[in-house]
Amino acid sequence: MPANPHIHAIRPYQPGKPIAEVEREYGLHAVSKLASNENALGPSPMALLAAQKALAQGALYPDSSAFSLVRCLSERHALSPGHFVVGTGSDHIFMLLALVLLNPATNAVISEYTFQTYAIAVHSVGAELRVARSGPHLGHSVDHLLAAVDSGTRLVFVDNPNNPIGSYLDRCEIERLLEHLPPETTLVLDEAYFEFADLPDYVSGLAYLDRYPNLVVTRTFSKAYGLAGFRVGYGMTRPDLADLLKRVRLPFPVSHVALAAAEAALSDEAHLARSRALVSAERPVLAQGLARILPEVFTGAGNFITAKTPIPAQDLFQKLLEHGIIVRPLGSMGLPEHVRITIGLPDENRALLKALSDILV
Numbered sequence: 256m257p258a259n260p261h262i263h264a265i266r267p268y269q270p271g272k273p274i275a276e277v278e279r280e281y282g283l284h285a286v287s288k289l290a291s292n293e294n295a296l297g298p299s300p301m302a303l304l305a306a307q308k309a310l311a312q313g314a315l316y317p318d319s320s321a322f323s324l325v326r327c328l329s330e331r332h333a334l335s336p337g338h339f340v341v342g343t344g345s346d347h348i349f350m351l352l353a354l355v356l357l358n359p360a361t362n363a364v365i366s367e368y369t370f371q372t373y374a375i376a377v378h379s380v381g382a383e384l385r386v387a388r389s390g391p392h393l394g395h396s397v398d399h400l401l402a403a404v405d406s407g408t409r410l411v412f413v414d415n416p417n418n419p420i421g422s423y424l425d426r427c428e429i430e431r432l433l434e435h436l437p438p439e440t441t442l443v444l445d446e447a448y449f450e451f452a453d454l455p456d457y458v459s460g461l462a463y464l465d466r467y468p469n470l471v472v473t474r475t476f477s478k479a480y481g482l483a484g485f486r487v488g489y490g491m492t493r494p495d496l497a498d499l500l501k502r503v504r505l506p507f508p509v510s511h512v513a514l515a516a517a518e519a520a521l522s523d524e525a526h527l528a529r530s531r532a533l534v535s536a537e538r539p540v541l542a543q544g545l546a547r548i549l550p551e552v553f554t555g556a557g558n559f560i561t562a563k564t565p566i567p568a569q570d571l572f573q574k575l576l577e578h579g580i581i582v583r584p585l586g587s588m589g590l591p592e593h594v595r596i597t598i599g600l601p602d603e604n605r606a607l608l609k610a611l612s613d614i615l616v
């Protein structure tokens with residue numbers, strides 16, 4: 256049975272190893288997952304309560320327009336509801352963008368070290384994937400991204416801050432990118448880690464939405480809001496593009512339980528503040544500890560730290576599993592000598608540093 260040939264180009268997404276699998280394989284009970292940049296504090300209690308209440312409506316289809324959540328988001332971001340498209344995680348929005356804007360005669364540009372789903376989305380629709388070389392310190396390079404763009408480029412994906420390095424394009428670089436992209440090329444600014452990016456020269460793409468019709472900004476409830484398992488993300492762009500994106504969505508992309516949880520999480524400012532405070536307090540402590548053991552540390556602006564390893568990252572990953580700690584070796588992202596470590600609870604971070612020093616020092 257012949258499949259579409261471009262599907263063979265897809266390298267399956269490699270998720271972080273689940274806790275249950277490590278517990279089973281290693282006979283452990285208290286495994287710490289520092290592999291997928293989830294929120295170490297878990298979901299907001301208000302979100303959990305809202306989700307529990309929503310369960311009783313389980314016989315009904317959810318609101319496919321996500322009316323109530325979109326109304327809250329629209330107030331939050333001071334944009335009309337027509338600017339929003341809600342999906343099954345922000346991953347879903349990247350897929351919708353590929354479906355609407357790409358075809359086999361077009362191309363999309365990504366950076367060398369970046370989030371894996373963009374490549375899957377581009378290959379899924381048979382478009383050409385162009386990979387721009389990274390800049391210094393493995394982050395995105397506006398010059399290299401622009402050099403890869405031509406008249407066939409319909410999408411440029413930029414995660415800001417980026418995964419896996421955690422660095423970001425600052426205000427000047429974002430503005431330079433937007434100014435130089437042709438109008439037929441849409442820039443997707445993926446702001447999955449927006450809430451953790453606390454440096455003054457970091458700017459959200461939202462500030463540019465009214466000036467650049469070829470801009471899409473995506474956000475997620477999976478990271479700072481602690482709802483990765485619920486699968487809710489959204490895109491913001493000009494209403495006529497948002498309308499096209501909604502046309503190719505499945506009819507009921509987000510369950511009513513997830514919608515209720517997301518809406519409650521949005522109103523739980525205290526939980527968000529605690530989540531950000533944990534990351535900003537632990538980031539320098541973990542980074543300093545790692546720098547004593549590992550040859551190079553990229554502290555970044557997200558809720559994770561990437562570091563170079565003195566032994567192959569896959570081997571270090573295996574050894575850490577024996578200590579009940581799951582990190583992410585970055586071979587599948589083109590960095591076989593790097594691991595990415597989610598910033599966990601203080602005890603988890605100390606336990607990781609201890610395990611690393613037992614293994615390597």
Ligand SMILES: Cc1ncc(COP(=O)(O)O)c(C=O)c1O
Nearest residue numbers: 344345346414418447475477488
């Ligand atoms: C840069 C980046 N974008 C998007 C996502 C996916 O987010 P979601 O759970 O909303 O699909 C991730 C998840 O790791 C990410 O690192």
